[in-house]
Amino acid sequence: MIKATVYVTIKQSVLDPQGNAVQGALHSMGFAEVGKVRIGKYLELELDTDNREEAEARLKEMCEKLLANTVVEDYRFELA
Amino acid sequence: MIKATVYVTIKQSVLDPQGNAVQGALHSMGFAEVGKVRIGKYLELELDTDNREEAEARLKEMCEKLLANTVVEDYRFELA
Numbered sequence: 672m673i674k675a676t677v678y679v680t681i682k683q684s685v686l687d688p689q690g691n692a693v694q695g696a697l698h699s700m701g702f703a704e705v706g707k708v709r710i711g712k713y714l715e716l717e718l719d720t721d722n723r724e725e726a727e728a729r730l731k732e733m734c735e736k737l738l739a740n741t742v743v744e745d746y747r748f749e750l751a
Numbered sequence: 752m753i754k755a756t757v758y759v760t761i762k763q764s765v766l767d768p769q770g771n772a773v774q775g776a777l778h779s780m781g782f783a784e785v786g787k788v789r790i791g792k793y794l795e796l797e798l799d800t801d802n803r804e805e806a807e808a809r810l811k812e813m814c815e816k817l818l819a820n821t822v823v824e825d826y827r828f829e830l831a
Binding site: 672678679680690693696697700702703704705706707708709710711712713714715716717718719720726729732733736737738 | 752758759760770773776777780782784785786787788789790791792793794795796797798799800806809812813816817818
C-alpha cells in the first residue's frame with residue numbers, strides 16, 4: 672500500500688475570495704501582521720498498489736479528472 | 752516577511768464524509784485501487800514579521816481561534 676498526499680492550490684493569477692475572507696477575519700481579530708492568505712485543499716489517499724511508477728501515473732490522472740480543476744487550480748502530489 | 756503553511760486535517764477518529772464521497776467518485780471512475788481518502792485544508796499565509804519565534808506563537812493562536820476547529824480537526828504548520 673502506498674500513501675499519497677495531494678495538494679490542490681488556486682493558481683497565482685486567480686482571485687481567492689476564501690483566502691481574502693480569512694485574511695479579513697484574522698485582521699479583525701488583531702492579527703495585523705497577516706498579509707496574503709491563499710487556501711487550498713489537502714488530500715491523503717491510500718492506494719492499494721506497490722508500484723510507485725504506476726501510482727504516480729494514476730494519481731496524475733485522478734488529479735486531472737476529478738481532484739483539481741486545472742483551469743483555475745494547480746496540483747502536486749507526494750508518495751510516502 | 753515569513754511565509755507560513757498551515758495544514759488542517761480531520762482527526763482520525765472523526766468521520767470524513769467529503770473524503771468518502773471522493774473515494775466513491777474515484778471508484779466509479781475506475782480507480783479501484785483507492786482506499787481511504789481524507790480531505791483537509793491547506794493554507795499559505797504571509798506574515799509581516801521577521802521574528803520566527805513570535806510568528807510561531809501567533810500562528811498557533813490563529814489556528815486555535817479561527818483556522819482549525821480543534822474539537823474535530825488537527826493542525827500543524829511550517830515556516831518557510
